[in-house]
Amino acid sequence: MKNIFLVFGYGIPKNILKDENYNFYLKMVFNQIYELVIKNGINDPIIICSGGKTDMYKPYKRTEGAEMVKLIKSIAKRPFLKQVTKDWLFIPEKTSLSTLENFLNCKAILKKRGIQNTNLSIFCEKTRERRIKRLAKETVDKDYNFQVLPIDFDVSENRYLDPKFIEKKEKLVLKHDLWALQSPENLKKYHKLFEEKFEFLRKAGPNAHTRAVREWWEKKINELEKKN
DSSP states (O other), X not given: OOEEEEEEOOOOOSOXXXXXXXXXXXXXXXXXXXXXXXXXTOOSOEEEEEOOSOOOSTTOOOOHHHHHHHHHHHXXXXXXXXXXXTTOEEEEEOOOOSHHHHHHHHHHHHHHTTOOSOEEEEEEEGGGHHHHXXXXXXXXXXXXXXXXXXXXXXXXXXXXXXXXXXXXXXXXXXXXXXXXXXXHHHHHHHHHHHHHHHHHHHHHOGGGHHHHHHHHHHHHHHHHHHHO
């Protein structure tokens, strides 16, 4: 049985190789994959790093998936690890703009490769754990055995927003995710919303990113509350 590791992205820093959050996140991810590979005798694991063009720096060309592969490969290629990691396959998923799309696009990659009856280990940020478990049940549960492995890596200002705000946001975003799954037309509207989100954040600029993220979600929370 194949073992697949899904690593979901969270934005694109100016230099991912030096970014504190991503180094913390992906080093923890790497260690957990390494431990599972050694403990369970896993051969040829596939690591899919998922995330699209959320770049806040011009010309907005980079993707979360490709940037994460760059960092995690730099960890895996260290000389004392090469014997274990030489057959690891890293795949960047480059189109997702949301967590729901992470699931759908990673599933499409597996389907295209004809991978079935596999174990999925899903790495995510801690505050999104409950929503990601629900989305996993809605999108991959029927086809794959999955486990969600949350990592509390974020030490940016976003992690320390009011817990009530974070909880409220997560509940309403989940409702919107589930609405998007109801039809292809809903999914198109859903994707458009996230395109608008990143356009808004780019206008605000990297230096005002945290404020802009909160401003965006406060606005969208009000809109989603009215719909629900």
